[in-house]
Amino acid sequence: MQFQQLLYFVAVAETRHFTRAAERVHVSQPSLSQQIKALEQELGAELFSRARGNITLTDAGEALLPLARRILADTETARIEVQELAQLKRGRVRLGATPSLCTGLLPDVLRAFHDLHPGIELLIEESGSHDLVRELARGALDLALVVLPLPSPSPALTTVELLREDLVVVSSASASAPAPRRPVRITDLRDQPLVMFRHGYDLRELTVAACRAEGFEPTFTVEGGELDAVLGFVRAGLGLAVVPAMVAARAGRDLRVTALARPGLRRTIALAHRSDVAPPRAARELQRMLLASRRAGPERAVDTV
Incomplete structure (x- = not known):
């Protein structure tokens, strides 16, 4: 059983005329009739009574019609859904x-x-x-x-x-600048309390590795936070944090943003x-x-x- 055969069958069932059905589905009338005959042979039953000038459905045709309509409708639904995906609609x-x-x-x-x-x-x-x-x-x-x-x-x-992306140092705008009148050096963090991200954050690993490269372990006042929590703790004056420049750009005016001295830190x-x-x-x-x-x-x- 082929999709085209079901399409031709429904067209004949709805028009009750082979020539008009062929025009609807844009095929020649002999081709349509041949496909309907092939479908009947495959099913082992006639689908239409072909009295002169009067095409009617047989019992087998009546049974097939709702099923054929459902198959054609599902096929159209599938076509539309795939097309919508391809066109980024869904x-x-x-x-x-x-x-x-x-x-x-x-x-x-x-x-x-x-x-x-x-x-x-x-x-x-x-x-x-x-x-x-x-x-x-x-x-x-x-x-x-x-x-x-x-x-x-x-x-x-x-x-x-x-x-x-460059990393920068953020501190509370109400507190003293971490390095007045100049960029912050990594060595300046030796004597500064840091608010530190939880384990698993790349920013934590980058900051700790940079401090160790300068020969010291950083001091944490608070550690284990997510990004929003870290920024909140910095605003409260609990310490400094090293964050991406794009985060600092959105952090608000209650945070001071200071560049790191060259070569700085990047990710x-x-x-x-x-x-x-x-x-x-x-x-x-x-x-x-x-x-x-x-x-x-x-x-x-x-x-x-």
């Missing part, structure tokens, strides 16, 4: 990102994506790069924004560098996906928009001297 994207990127980079890009494709559902997984790499590898995410180098390099993942952000599975169409479109953005977002004045 679907979903599962995107993973570190908390700092969710705060800094993603809001503007996701807003632009949603404006263009309001029917696409966006599912965001917020976590550290370690967790995101694992979720991406097991197929729980379509794309992930991660910090390079990957914690566990894997040939199963493809990464494309998205941006390189590399990459867009990752599985190498063995092509991302869905909607994910590829978001990937394109992220790669096109290529910059950190709104700028904010940073104390450098």
